[in-house]
Amino acid sequence: MFKNKKYSLSFKTWVFLVLFSIFILAFVWLFQIVFLKTYYESRKVSEVYNVSKNIMYEYNIKQDFHFLEDIALKHEMCIEVNLGEKTVYSTDIYNKGCIVAADLVGYKEKFINSNEEIQAYKIVNEKLDTNSIIYGINLKNNVYAFVSTSLVPLESTINILAEQFIYVTIFVLIISFIVAYFLSNKLSKPIIKLNYLAEYAYKAKEKVDFNLKSGIVEIDELGKTLEKNNKELIKTDELRRELMANVSHDLKTPLTMISAYAEMARDLNQNNQAKREENLNVIIEESKRLNLLVNDILDLSRVESKLDILDLTTFNINDLITKIINHYHYKEDFTFIFKNKKTYYVQADYKRIEQVLYNLINNAINYSKDDKTITINLKKVKNKLLVEVIDKGIGIKDEDIDLIWDKYYKSDKKYQRNTTGSGIGLSIVKNILINHHSEYGVETKLNQGSTFYFYLPLK
Ligand code: ADP
Secondary structure: OOOOOOOOHHHHHHHHHHHHHHHHHHHHHHHHHHOHHHHHHHHHHHHHHHHHHHHHHHHHHHOOOOHHHHHHHHHOOEEEEEEOOEEEEEOOOOOOOOOOHHHHOOHHHHHHHHOOOEEEEEEEEOOOOEEEEEEEEEOOOOEEEEEEEEEOOOHHHHHHHHHHHHHHHHHHHHHHHHHHHHHHHHHHHHHHHHHHHHHHHHHHOOOOOOOOOOOOHHHHHHHHHHHHHHHHHHHHHHHHHHHHHHHHHHHHHHHHHHHHHHHHHHHOOOOOHHHHHHHHHHHHHHHHHHHHHHHHHHHHHHHHOOOOOOOEEEEEHHHHHHHHHHHOOOOOOOEEEOOOOOOOEEEEEHHHHHHHHHHHHHHHHHOOOOOOEEEEEEEEEOOEEEEEEEEOOOOOOHHHOOOOOOOOOOOOHHHOOOOOOOOOHHHHHHHHHHHOOOOEEEEEEOOOEEEEEEEEEEO
């Protein structure tokens, strides 16, 4: 019914509730009215059967008929005893036979001839419009007992019930319409409201309170999830804006310088060899900066995309670190300490881990102050290798610790032009380490230095 078409939640709830009430009503109708007669008759049959069985049992013990009086009275039944074809005992006061003679015509004979021990007959007396259930019992030695009870005509009762049932049906349907209306409203209202809020939050990119306190767990949970998404969306939007502003600023500065110095070299210093060279050097320097920045952005988008498949190999990490440190030999004022005696082999993507180490060591250099010592430590922890890059630099403020891994986050804007940083170095580190399923982090104290660390699987 609801397979392809779309209906509102309130309509669906309403339809289901009404259908449910109709189903229950139909069920009750079936049992109360349609099957009532059959049910009543089967109950009567089993009642007479039980009484008959009881008579068989008692007669066996007592060999006498007086006990039948009590049974007949108790169960409102009529019991006759026959010796052959002749009635010798009856529970009616005149002892004439309580079973209407016409009822039994043929049945007594039929039963006696059947040689059955016990047999039930339903006797329909059309003349008197009475039906009865009769059990014939063979008590042996030509003694037969007949137990009978009449079936009360149920037609009038059924008619009354049916009439009553029509009112009940109307009443139940009205109630279910009302309940369905309120229930569906209660369910759909908070969802409609959540949808409205989500739409608003999406368009306005504003913080929205999704906590409706609807009293329905699932809806309140949905509200919480939407609130989380909303916060994330705002954060991403802010970061995107910041990123755009920063990238364009960082791209614009070297570009302006390049074009300005190129013009100077062309127009003013054409004949002044030294000046021209100076101009060209600035152009080369700024082009390198641009190149670095663009490379960082490309790197980040690559490691961030799911397309970056790791090329896992086993390599000697001590060699890699030594190679990187050697690259920095021109930084004469810096002291690099890497004194690990033990050689470790790790399983990771060589190029990406090289990038992580470069970025961390670069940062350690960029954010160092007077003490320009940078230490790299390797430590085996369980079956993993802990790699630490330690500096004695400016440290990071507590409130910035979680943010520095975000794209383009620079805790101190004044460092912006001084360093070669693009503000996305740590974001690249984070993404590479996440791709490696590595644990990573930083321990830092303001003005005392920072220890950036990550774990790699040992081979
Ligand atoms: P940047 O290019 O600005 O260095 P990163 O993503 O590498 O970009 O780092 C983000 C920010 O984290 C830096 O701007 C700096 O504020 C902080 N940071 C990173 N490494 C260090 C460090 N070793 N010591 C102090 N602050 C650091």
